[in-house]
Amino acid sequence: MILRALVRAVLLLVGVSVMVFAATEALPGDAAEARTAGRATAAQLAEMRAATGLDAAVWRRYLEWAAGLLRGDAGVSLISGRPVADVIGQRLPATAALAGAALLVTVPLMLAWAWPAGAGSPAGRLVAAVVTATAAVPQVVVAAALTAVFAGMLAWFPPISLLPADGRPPGLSVLALPTLSLALPAAAYGAMLLRGLVADIVARPYVRDARRRGLPGWRIAAVYVGPFLVAPALRVLAVVAGGLIAATAVVEVMFGYAGLGELLVGAVANRDVPVVQAGAMLAAVAVVLGMLAADLVTVRTDPRRAMT
Template sequence: MLRHMVRLVLRPVAVLFLVSVAVFGATELLPSDAAQARSGGRASAAQEAALRAELGLDRPAWERYASWAGGLLRGDAGRSLVTERPVSDILAERLPATLALGGCALAMTVPLLLALAWLAGTAAHRDSRTAALSGGLITGLAAVPQVVFAAVLAVLFAGLLRWLPPVSLLPAAGSPLAAPEILVLPALALAVPAAAYGAVLLGGGVADTLRRPHVTAAVARGVPRPRVAVRHVLPHLVAPAARVLALVAGGLLASTAVVETIFGYGGLGELLAGSIGTRDVPVVQAVAMLAAVTVVGGLLLADALAAVTGAGEAR
């Protein structure tokens, strides 16, 4: 048991280390840096070199990675190369807006995901033709880019029906809760593809559970289907559903960049998109690592829940 717990903790640490290397490497591959972005191509080579030295961009990559990773371990994400403000302060300003959007999107995603997963699983259990049709529709829904969902939703609800605002500008108070209608379109654009993706992952688990002997025996005894679902099916889906929801929750945070940019919503996603344009590497790295920590933390909780439920079933 102790060895299992040690592995449970060391695995996410190793994953986060690899993610940090990948994030740093990806920012290194950007075609220009903050010095070139700030100079706008109007500075001489000597001026750009001086600015690069001032920003610390002339140091070797391994040294900059070690400095950055060490700062993260101390809770210091560094300073913005553009505004020179602490990155943690910039994130703290944007995080509440993204959490509000992510919470709204997750509240929409969970029931839709479970409904689609149940539809896919029961169809696969009953009839192969229906399974192929429903599975194809759900997979196709998951494959549609978020930008397409955002465009269609904006045209339908903002353009044709005029029920919702076409852009999601934060009110002067800065809190989206002061104008909750601005959350609906970006939350839907996040929730629908996320729910379809989660349903693809969870649908097979639903079908496998429905084929278990105790489930088929309960159906044969004439137990009502809602009772079969609650008593005999759902308990076996807690662990896989927790893992899927952890992936989906982290994915919602990681995929806000497109939706927030389209709707003009001032959260972390819009900050990430803008920071990539200005080559503000510390901000880009901090947002990317925050998304990674969300995913890995969710998976760690899901694995712990799976271990607990597995121990309970063993007893």
């Protein structure tokens, strides 16, 4: 089981690397055209492409890029000439702080919504409707609404989340609106994924028997439902975490938060392919490692294995 999970994780990363490389290859134009803004001659463009390796065959560039990733070398930025690891490493702490804060809000909110939404009570059906509506709202709309309320009407937080110039970690006022903009849709989406599983578990005979015996709801949730939710919740959390990393691009640009997402948006505009590829693979690795951790936890904690 563990070996199979490891092999699946490796194959997933290989497949993702192919898709990431193919997607960046499909972008119109390249870094040479972006740097010259259309003012270079064909000979000058050819010279720039030869200097940066853009004129090599696609399969050769993929193999060289993949081999570099295995060595821990993500290449050099085509725009700044700096190592991609340095470019991403400079922005990664800010995005890690934002994603970490969003996860701290997402996880308890996701579980708090999933339980009543799947329980089937009248209040739970209302929660399910709210969760579905929240998950359906685009991230941009959520961020705009939060800004209008908490920055405009209440003036609790600044509308622009500028990082401290001296390199200090961002404070609560800087993280608040971007964090909520990420966490609310992510928690709603995760709760929707878990709602059906919760409904299936609470309908099982041993849960109904526990209710008939008058056990309190918290005990039923902790003893009779929780163990069966651990592995699925970790899988959902892995997917949600990957989505959070991807969604930072929208949120960081909207709030002027100088993190990895904002960097990737600029890299796509400038066709800085090595930076885009490295950022996409970083998000993919986070998701795959989360899924791998969920599989390994399943092996250890699945209650059905203890019953056999």
